[in-house]
Amino acid sequence: MGWQGERLSRAWVPAPRWWMSPWSATLLAVSLLLPPAAGLSVTQEPANLTEGGNVTLTPQGIPDSFIMNCGWFRGETTDRANRIFIYYPPPSPRGQINGAANTGRERRVPTCSLRISDLMLNYSGVYTVVVTLASAAPAKASVKIAVSEHFISTDHAAVIGLALGILAAAALIGGLLYYFLRVRGRSDPSSTQAVSAYSIYENISPSGQVKAEGSLDSNHTTYQALQHGDRAVYDRLKW
Known part of the structure; x- marks a missing residue:
């Protein structure tokens, strides 16, 4: 009797359902694939x-x-x-x-x-x-x-300040040098005048003709070009 009752009770235990409908499988797959919001x-x-x-x-x-x-x-x-x-x-x-x-x-x-x-x-x-x-x-x-806010770091600011300082110093030195050379050239024209006078009279003979290129300049030719004095002038001075 005990064995039959145990057998009967086991007979009424429902078997597990390992199957489901296609729609249930699809919904389950979608729910597993969807990420949580x-x-x-x-x-x-x-x-x-x-x-x-x-x-x-x-x-x-x-x-x-x-x-x-x-x-x-x-x-x-x-x-x-x-x-x-x-x-x-x-x-x-x-x-x-x-x-x-x-x-x-x-x-x-x-x-x-x-x-x-x-x-x-x-x-x-x-x-x-x-x-x-x-x-x-x-x-x-x-x-x-x-x-x-956009800001420049201390290191960058130092580098930029140094670069600007160098540029300003270079510009100042260049300006002073240009001014010095220009003023000195105006105040000391002796060298320029000497060269100009030499170039003007270098090839001009005492007679007013241009000396031929390659000719020799000597004291002999210079004295030859001198004019003799007028004797009548001295005669008048005696009186």
């Missing part, structure tokens, strides 16, 4: 931002193949007025649609990253991305960036 995050590159630089904000944690669309917003809220752009990946023909908060310095880089160029101080703040998935609730993540 809570895994969405945003990375910032570079970490330190200065005025006039660039920054790229990239969503992390969700594969691109699961993204139906993504939108970037300035601030923590996702109002239409704060929308920078919304992007629909292919095969959607809609592509990227800019919003009211797009200043022209924001653009999308693959796939749903936000790149901001020529940063200004008022670009500091919170930026939010919303990613719509194929079969899950939209995922949302925010990041806060801080843009600091």
